[in-house]
Amino acid sequence: MKARPVLDHTLDSHTFYSYYYLKEELIAFCRKYHLPTSGGKIEISERIAHYLDTKEILTVQMKKSAKPCIKEITLDALIEDNFVCSEMHRAFFKKQIGSSFSFTVAFQQWLKANTGKTYDDAISAYHEIVKAKKKRVTKIDKQFEYNTYIRDFFSDNKGKTLQDAIACWKYKKCQQGHNRYESSDLIALDKLKRG
Structure with missing residues (x-):
């Protein structure tokens, strides 16, 4: 090796x-x-x-980060250009949606891509995003290789532990090539058993 x-x-x-x-x-x-x-x-x-x-x-x-120019957020207010997740926005969405609200990546992307729509539209979109997330496996962005690896490890190895997954990840990241999970990575567990 x-x-x-x-x-x-x-x-x-x-x-x-x-x-x-x-x-x-x-x-x-x-x-x-x-x-x-x-x-x-x-x-x-x-x-x-x-x-x-x-x-x-x-x-x-x-x-240059744009300073939010909106003074008050209402359901009819339009989502501003260069949307920034501010405390004022968080407070608004928590009041409208509930304490479970969080700025997920998917929701932030929706807000930035839908300038000019209303905050009422945003609330509907948030509920749709949450509903869709429950039905499918979420996409993990490219830079989060560890998270992707661990998820793929568990989908292929029911009953294995997080320590097993981490041991395989540590083995994989020291290998030349890609960092995606492969079943051959389980060799790392055999090596651990042998000492």
Whole structure:
């Protein structure tokens, strides 16, 4: 088994993408080589890959966050451009929907994609999103590889423990290639038993 290489400037992007690195490791690399550390794991990985191949530091355009201009939210009010999940919005939705309300990723995406619709429409959409979520497996975004792996592990291994899943994940992330669950990853449990 080939050991995972240390993340440093001597790697090329192909090798870098062949292994799993924690976001903390990516940020440490960026700090060491003076790359911007802002953004999500995917953005930081793209920045590092570019640097590894070109030794160029990509600049990051900071987005100006829009200040919410709405003073009061009513059912008839229109969802504003550049929607931001504020405490005022949270309080409104909790009052209308109940204490179980939370800004799920799907609901935030709906709000940002439906500028100009009413907050009454948003409440209806929220209920539909919750109902749909109960009926299907939710999609986990690409950057949450661990969560995806653990879910797929349990769907294939009824009766196994979280410790089993984590042991297989630790084995998998040290292997070259993708980080998706495969039944062959169960070899990690055999190795643990043997000591």
